[in-house]
Amino acid sequence: MAEILERSGYLVKVRVEVPADRVKASYEALLKDLASRVRVPGFRPGKAPLKVVEARLGREALLQDLKERLVEETYPEAVRELGLSPVAARVVEQDLKEGEGFRYVAEVENYPEVRLPDWRSFALEVSPPEVTEEMVEKALEELRQRYAELVPVEREAQEKDHLFVRTEEGAEFPIDLAHALPHVREALLGKKAGDVVMVPVLNDKGEKVREVRTEILEVKTLKLPELDEEFAKTLEAESLEDLKNRVRESLKRQAERAYEEARERAFLEKLAEGLEVEIPPSMLRAEERHLLEHLAEDLYRQGISLEAYLEALKEKGELEKFQEDLRKEAEKRVRIALAREKLAEELNPEVSEEEWQAYLQAAARAYGVSVQDLRRQFGEEGLARLKERLRQDKAVQEALKALG
Structure with a gap:
């Protein structure tokens, strides 16, 4: 039998009573389970009488194991019976005679109750997209840069040149001065093919530890193609004017996507900010752990451990600010997730089979696997979460459409 003793926001105090016959049956099952695994001198494995096993392990230790087993068995039943959706719990009182x-009495952090703000009155301050001729010209210039060729020049090296060099060890490689380390760039600027330069090597503290004799084999610069009819045709455009129109239309599509994404971000942030909810601490801690795990993965790819990163922040006196920013980001993400969930509950959009299959195919492409492999990897629970995300996406789009 289970009953709610107290309820305050997300925190619920629950009392659970387990009848004596069930306690006895659980104790006997515990003893039999342990008897099959515990070695007792003078008896073959699993053949020692239960009373002997009980005496060897100790009554107090067995009763502690029994309490843990009974909580594990009855707690899920109790919260189902009481209609609770726990996110965390701890036992605060136990009585076994x-x-x-x-x-026993448990304090349960229940899934929070959420109330949305009046989102239909939202005014989203997002400027509509505008594609200017300056943007078109810039995009065309970037195309020229992309199709530029490196050509040799008979002059001294300049800021954006590429140098081909040979070191005293015989290694040959190119150096892009625009992206070279400052001390390397300084040593090579103004030099020309045939020159020999001593390039410094610095340690982690920026101190010179040695110099490498480096011969400049060739100086090259980027030669941009002319923005003319011929260049347009290399890009499969009918003419230069056609190329400009294509670029303009592409920019408009990008601007429209960026506009829609900005409206969605602004809507969700406004929705989350106005949300009436008391968030259980365990949900915030879980999201903080999730963020730290992602950070650890990013740092690992750079050859840095999370521990070393946090220690460096501590040495610079920035750890407290990092932790505060982490808490704020975790709360923002949890609030947005709760807002999306509640909005989907309110609007209750339907996901057609056609939409679901298209969504699965897009997800499979993103993961680089087949739909069949995606289904197998995600399993039933994972697919259910994926479908719920699609339903929430639809709810957000319906809300944005209603706002006009």
Whole structure:
């Protein structure tokens, strides 16, 4: 039997009573389980009488194991019976006496109740997209840069040149001065093919530890193609004017996507900010752990451990600010997730089979696997979460459409 003793926001205090016959049956099952695994001198494995096993392990230790087993068995039943959706819980009181039932009290952090703000009155301050001729010209210039060729020049090296060099060890490689380390760039600027330069090597503290004799084999510069009819045709455009129109239309599509994404971000942030909710601390801690795990993965790819990164922040006196920013980001993400969930509950959009299959195919492409492999990897629970995300996406789009 389970009952709610107290309820305050997300925190619910629950009392659970387990009848004596169930306690006795669980104790006997525990003893039999342990008897099959515990070695007792003078008996073959699993053949020692239960009373002998009980005496060897100790009554107190067995009763502690029994309490843990009974909580594990009955807690899920109790929260289902009471209609709770726990996100965390801890046992605060326990009472188990010989020949009687078992009673315990648990403090449950229940999934929070959420109330949305009046989102239909939102005014989203997002400027509509505008594609200017300056943007078109810039995009065309970037195309020229992309199709530029490196050509040799008979002059001294300049800021954006590429140098081909040979070191005293015989290694040959190119150096892009625009992206070279400052001390390397300084040593090579103004030099020309045939020159020999001593390039410094610095340690982690920026101190010179040695110099490498480096011969400049060739100086090259980027030669941009002319923006003319011929260049347009290399890009499969009918003419230069056609190329400009294509670039303009592409920029408009990009601007429209960026505009829609900005409206969605502004809507969700406004929705989350106005959300009436008391978030259980365990949900915030879980999201903080999730963010740290992602950070650890990013740092690992750079050859840095999370511990070393946090220690460096501590040395610079920036750890407290990092932790505060982490808490704020975790709360923002949890609030947005709760807002999306509640909005989908309110609007209740339907996901057609056609939409679901298209979504699965897009997800499979993103993961680089087949739909069949995606289904197998995600399993039933994972697919259910994926479908719920699609339903929430639809709810957000419906809300944005209603706002006009």
